[in-house]
Amino acid sequence: MDEQFTTYTVTGKNSPIVWQFKYHLNGLLAEFKLLEGELDAKQINWLFVKGKFPYREDQIKQWNTIPEFDIKIGEPDLSFDSFWNAYGNKVGKKKMAENTWKKLSKADKLKALEAIKHYNNYLSRKHGIDKAHPTTYLNQEYYHNEWKSAV
Incomplete structure (x- = not known):
């Protein structure tokens, strides 16, 4: 059975990072991957210590206002x-x-x-x-x- 996800690919405009977040259709995080780059201490602090990690889809949607990120959204296949x-x-x-x-x-x-x-x-x-x-x-x-x- 193929489960559907909405995928957000986050690319750093000023750093060599590419992160991928996949969300179930209910909006909860299913998967987080580092596609390129490594998390540095500043990114770890921002994501995990300061509570910015988007475990819900509505949280990552707010990232569109962050100028350092380029975010591409892949919609689920509704065929x-x-x-x-x-x-x-x-x-x-x-x-x-x-x-x-x-x-x-x-x-x-x-x-x-x-x-x-x-x-x-x-x-x-x-x-x-x-x-x-x-x-x-x-x-x-x-x-x-x-x-x-x-x-």
């Missing part, structure tokens, strides 16, 4: 193929699921992709319940359910 592969249960009528996907708003596509992980976790706790066909998941708006808290 139907991305959903189809992430959902994993490739049964039923693919074309019907694709037509439903095309009608969804961007916000609902994000919710649908984000909810897959929680839905799968729910199913793993509830033995004997089959995973819904992708078309059912979309048409019945399973992605609006609170799978994280469902028993």
